[in-house]
Amino acid sequence: MALKHLHPGPDNRGEVISATLKEILRGETKRHSLIAHNERICNEHWLPNNDIGGVVGACAGVFYDQMSLAIPKLWHGDTQGIQLLANGAGSMYLAARLDFCDLKLSPGGFDFENPVLKHLIIFHGVLAKVGGNVMPKWFAPHVLKLLNGKASDLLRQIDEPFVEFMRLLLQAQIVRKWPEEIDRATLKGFAPLLQFIGDLNKFGRVLEDYCDFRLCNAWGWDEVDARKPRKSHQSFPSSIFDGPGWEALLPFELFSLQYVYESCTGMSLTFSGDHPLLNSKLMSLPSVWPFPKSELLAEIEKFGASKFGENWQG
Numbered sequence: 531m532a533l534k535h536l537h538p539g540p541d542n543r544g545e546v547i548s549a550t551l552k553e554i555l556r557g558e559t560k561r562h563s564l565i566a567h568n569e570r571i572c573n574e575h576w577l578p579n580n581d582i583g584g585v586v587g588a589c590a591g592v593f594y595d596q597m598s599l600a601i602p603k604l605w606h607g608d609t610q611g612i613q614l615l616a617n618g619a620g621s622m623y624l625a626a627r628l629d630f631c632d633l634k635l636s637p638g639g640f641d642f643e644n645p646v647l648k649h650l651i652i653f654h655g656v657l658a659k660v661g662g663n664v665m666p667k668w669f670a671p672h673v674l675k676l677l678n679g680k681a682s683d684l685l686r687q688i689d690e691p692f693v694e695f696m697r698l699l700l701q702a703q704i705v706r707k708w709p710e711e712i713d714r715a716t717l718k719g720f721a722p723l724l725q726f727i728g729d730l731n732k733f734g735r736v737l738e739d740y741c742d743f744r745l746c747n748a749w750g751w752d753e754v755d756a757r758k759p760r761k762s763h764q765s766f767p768s769s770i771f772d773g774p775g776w777e778a779l780l781p782f783e784l785f786s787l788q789y790v791y792e793s794c795t796g797m798s799l800t801f802s803g804d805h806p807l808l809n810s811k812l813m814s815l816p817s818v819w820p821f822p823k824s825e826l827l828a829e830i831e832k833f834g835a836s837k838f839g840e841n842w843q844g
Contacts, residue, residue, distance in 0.1 A: 538745035546745050547806045554602050561595040567668045568592050582632045586625045593622035601776035620821030622653045626677045627710050630672045631838040644681040655782030658789035662819040674700040692770040695720040699790045708794040719743040738803040747771040747779035756827040780812050
């Protein structure tokens with residue numbers, strides 16, 4: 531079967547995982563080049579010119595590319611992936627802090643598209659998983675404000691159900707109250723995660739079906755039962771998982787779900803089921819906090835402290 535016609539489902543999970551890993555590894559050389567480019571332009575251009583947006587974009591780009599290098603290694607149990615993950619998390623943590631401080635002092639920025647919004651949402655799940663007990667008080671309110679404003683317009687056009695799913699989670703985290711009602715029509719494939727989260731008898735099956743759903747989206751299908759892939763004329767991407775890239779294998783939104791549910795209810799949430807995504811080494815990632823700081827990240831830290839003073843958040 532041609533890769534472009536690969537339709538994920540219960541009967542070909544292993545094949546889909548293998549194909550996804552191959553697609554991620556196909557871009558390995560490019561990822562190294564992009565990391566070097568972003569670090570160089572940040573050091574030689576964005577920092578000297580006090581360009582906050584440039585620094586944020588470069589750090590977010592490094593995060594994304596480091597994760598692309600890390601995930602295949604972590605999937606196969608290569609411990610080198612831990613350092614790549616830590617490096618990427620350190621870069622994105624600074625990007626998030628800069629973005630927060632910048633928009634706090636210039637709130638009009640919430641009315642414009644935020645180019646790193648997807649990175650911030652993904653990082654919420656990554657931080658929940660590998661950040662130890664670190665979840666800055668300012669982080670969820672910042673991302674929620676972006677999702678509630680015009681800054682999320684483009685992302686909503688790409689994947690409205692996902693944006694609404696994350697909006698509900700972030701709102702719940704802030705008010706420390708689990709949502710009592712959900713709009714299943716708006717949430718679509720994400721709805722069962724919230725609808726059956728407290729049902730021990732059903733949630734395992736829901737997780738398996740959901741993992742097939744997210745892989746379908748990564749490979750260009752709306753759902754397992756779709757008869758045709760998305761039409762080529764549809765805007766690209768058409769899902770938060772569209773790719774397929776490393777996001778297809780790392781269920782970051784499940785880590786967000788787990789963190790918020792446990793914070794709101796005081797009950798533990800475990801993920802188990804007969805699906806490769808639920809049984810991979812990515813589900814048991816260790817804490818990498820405190821995130822490492824390269825020489826460049828240390829300079830960015832100084833830049834943030836100098837630029838924002840008492841408003842610089844840790």
